Amino acid sequence: MNVRMTVLGTLALGVWGTAAASYADDRAQIENLSNRYMIAVDVGDMDAVMGAWADDGVLIWANGVEKGKAAIRKAMSGFSAARAASIPAGVAQWPRSRHFILNHVIDVNGDSAKTLAYWFEITNETPQRDVQLVYFGHYEDQLARVHGHWLFTSRKVFNESQPNRTLFYPGLGEQDPRRK
Numbered sequence: 001m002n003v004r005m006t007v008l009g010t011l012a013l014g015v016w017g018t019a020a021a022s023y024a025d026d027r028a029q030i031e032n033l034s035n036r037y038m039i040a041v042d043v044g045d046m047d048a049v050m051g052a053w054a055d056d057g058v059l060i061w062a063n064g065v066e067k068g069k070a071a072i073r074k075a076m077s078g079f080s081a082a083r084a085a086s087i088p089a090g091v092a093q094w095p096r097s098r099h100f101i102l103n104h105v106i107d108v109n110g111d112s113a114k115t116l117a118y119w120f121e122i123t124n125e126t127p128q129r130d131v132q133l134v135y136f137g138h139y140e141d142q143l144a145r146v147h148g149h150w151l152f153t154s155r156k157v158f159n160e161s162q163p164n165r166t167l168f169y170p171g172l173g174e175q176d177p178r179r180k
Contacts, residue, residue, distance in 0.1 A: 026108045030115060030143060030150050037152075038099040038119070041079055049076060054144055054151040061157040062164065095125035097134060111145040116172060135161045140171040 033052055040048035050073050059066040059075065066072045087094055098121065105116040120136040142154040158169060168174035 023108055026113065026145075026150070027104075027106050030106050030108075030113055031104050033143075033150050033152075034101050034104065034115070034117060034139075034141075038101050041076070042096075042098055044079065046073060046077055049073075052152055054146060054153045057152050058154045059157070060155070062159050062162060095123065095129070097121055097123040097125065101139070113141075113143040113145075113150065115139065115141040115143065117141070133161075135159055137161065138169065138172060 037049060037052045040046075040052070050069055053069050053072055055069055056067070057069060057072060059072045061075075063075060066075045099119060100122070101117050101119045103116075103118045107114045117139045118136070119139060121134040122131050123134050124131050126132050137158040137160040140156040140158070141152055143150050144153045145151075156171070158171075159165070160169075168176055
């Protein structure tokens, strides 16, 4: 009986260990996708930005709803491209803005995943040339594993520093504070 229990226990741990390793791999890949996406937005690498999206992806953000890669590319192409075009010839320094993403909560279910994450943007493009917070908010993402790679199928961008911010965000688990 002890040998049987030991074998069953070892098998169970092996299955659990494989599942845990799989989740860790998925989580690392999803976090890396989010991080690479933020860097690509900042440097204006639209091919890398679009490489993070499923063909039928949906971006929901302050400027509206963009459906499909072509619409998302068009909507996002002004982020860094317009800024880079405004750099005068001969300039050796140029102010920057950077996006950061943190506090990932990632739930994987087979080949689909949901994530929540906070984000913020800082800049040194100020009259004093110091670093200041520009915006902050959170993402609510849906992802799918497509041909072995995680891609965004839906990204809701909540900019909590804009006038359209809400009293509470149910996606973060918040409840109406007046009803507590």
